[in-house]
Amino acid sequence: MTNKFERLQKVIAKSGVTSRRKAEQLITDGKVKVNGSITTELGTKVSTADEIEVNGVPLQQEALVYYMLYKPRGVISSVKDDKNRKVVTDFFPGIQERIFPIGRLDYDSSGIILLTNDGEFANHLMHPRYGIEKVYVAKVKGIPSKPELNKLRKGIKVDRDILKAVGYKFLSTDKDTNTAIIEITLQEGKNRHIRRMMEQLGYPVTKLKRERYGVLTLKGLKPGESRPLTPHEVKMMRQQASKIVE
Template sequence: MTNTKERLQKVIAQSGVTSRRKAEKLIVDGKVKVNGKVITELGTKVSTQDKIEVNGVRLEKEEPVYYLFYKPREVISSLKDDKGRTVVTDYLGDIPERIYPIGRLDYDTSGILLLTNDGTFANQLMHPRYEIDKIYVAKIKGIPTKKELQELKKGIHSNNELLKAVRYKVLETDKRKNATILEITLHEGKNRHIRRMMEELGYPVMKLKREKYGILDLQGLQPGNFRRLTPHEVKKMRHSATNENC
């Protein structure tokens, strides 16, 4: 943050406290103070000299950090869970910064999950306008026909939502076990996106893993491992998230 004034919700998001969208809700709900005064108007601008409090806690800007985590199955993509289940930050307890996941992976889905305290970066990667490939490998029950799989690209309706895949590839079929392994590429990730698509087609997912996120993959990592992104990786991902059709 520089001496020039910026929107309050952007400053909160950049601090790593939460996403910009949630920051906006905190402002509207009267949870944010600037110089001791409750602010409820979105678009309010602040500078580095202003004292900002969120839920009574003084905002301190952290240096941005970026992590790639190999999420195991049966781990919640959240900072806490009211049912006491394992969450992603249980694996990253030694990291001093207040990081949070960029998007989510389902409880039963493994693979790449990115975490950061840079709200602007997180919002860029999650924005549906930008077409960043997220590549999954799914093991499904049954052997769908080519015509059925083409529906993935056309779009499948589920609970009043249209779910689509960008690409798909059959990696393996096993007639003896009545199973198929598919590679499926998404640009957006709605709740249980792939599982819901395949359920609508009648081929439930038995196992699902996100193997690539843009230029990033899981090379060298085991489930539960994590590493920091290199400056080059951050730059490439940021470039992908600010250039359409990249």
């Protein structure tokens, strides 16, 4: 760890405690201490040598780490589960840092999921306004028509949500089994997004895998395997998440 100086609100956001905007509010509200003294100045810069408290709780400044996991089916996208089911952090037994998943993949879905301890990075990647594309491959019961699938681009109302895809592509169809495999691209990810859309169209999903997340793919990984992101990959993901400046 270096003694590089960064703005206090950015350090708090990176720790995963809250977003940068909320961190700024905590600072101006006098809820943050640096080296034992309340700090209300948003321009304050700190390093890893400084002791920071947020609402009386010491902030743990760790080296920032970034991982990609090929999540198998039957795994919870969380750091713990009250039913003692397997969670994504179980695949990182030797990691010292307190990593958490960026967003979610359904219990019955597989594919790319990212884990980090960089809260600001995670917030940017999850926010739909930044337009990070996520590509999924879905196997569905039935063979939908192109006009039916075009409704995905327009948006489908399910309960109180308007669910959209930015694109789709037929990969294969099988008339004998009455199934189709479709590539679907999203820029946001609401709860069971693709499954709910396709069910509404009348083509329930039987298998779903996220194959691409931004510039990242599953190349070289098998289910249950993981690897750290390279510095270049982290940089590329940051650049994609900065297309629209707050």
